[in-house]
Amino acid sequence: MRFLRDNGLTIALLGFSVLTVGGMLLTGWGVYNEELAEHGAGQLDLWNYALSGHFLSALFENWESEFLQMSAYVMLTAILFQRGSAESKDPDQPASQDEDPAEKQNDANAPWAVRAGGMARSLYSYSLGIGLAILFILSFVLHVRYSAEDANAEALMHGQSPVSLLEHLTSTQFWFESLQNWQSEFLSTAVLVVLSIFLRFRGSPESKPVAAPHSETGS
Incomplete structure (x- = not known):
């Protein structure tokens, strides 16, 4: 498709951005809940962690x-x-x-x-x-x-x-x-x-x- 050819660089970079932010969100969620657990605090769900x-x-x-x-x-x-x-x-x-x-x-x-x-x-x-x-x-x-x-x-x-x-x-x-x-x-x-x-x-x-x-x- 011409649209993909003409905008491929932006699409690829935005795609990588979404994937890496998603990976950052999931791994950060795990790290933070481990820290909360060490202090006897309740766990956060993914939505609340994202905020x-x-x-x-x-x-x-x-x-x-x-x-x-x-x-x-x-x-x-x-x-x-x-x-x-x-x-x-x-x-x-x-x-x-x-x-x-x-x-x-x-x-x-x-x-x-x-x-x-x-x-x-x-x-x-x-x-x-x-x-x-x-x-x-x-x-x-x-x-x-x-x-x-x-x-x-x-x-x-x-x-x-x-x-x-x-x-x-x-x-x-x-x-x-x-x-x-x-x-x-x-x-x-x-x-x-x-x-x-x-x-x-x-x-x-x-x-x-x-x-x-x-x-x-x-x-």
Whole structure:
């Protein structure tokens, strides 16, 4: 089917996302119920576990780091270069990949924001980075919210007093949760940028042509 061919990448990635979130839900459910049993507490059914701070904190913690990585990557590649990388613009021709959108204002096939001009076009010009940054902020807020809920549930199991959202936000535990993921995202992106200088994957738009010299920049 043409629809599957044209949208296969998105369908495959969303499929893997659903499968891995499902696996995370089932294994997390088992882990959490084992922890509850150790403290003599009642077990949670799968639905209630899916709504718990334990699961949602872990879920949004990972989403937060991914959206941080992608938003930072989109923005940094607009202004910084790495010669030879398929992931970078050519530093000798930094503006060659994007003409002035104002020149396409009368193009019937251009997005509506380009044709509208003004503030709409200005915002649309940076909408990918803005959208990813908003998703990062939302995931960060939800991570804080459910991480605090999970921390308080654990505190109650140990007979300790719960903490406020602000106290949790400023705690070393919360920032340990976040920074352990953030560092891996920045490192993995840096590795991709550097490896794409020297290594190839034929057929991928993230790779330079196999015969391209190492000094060639961009895919």
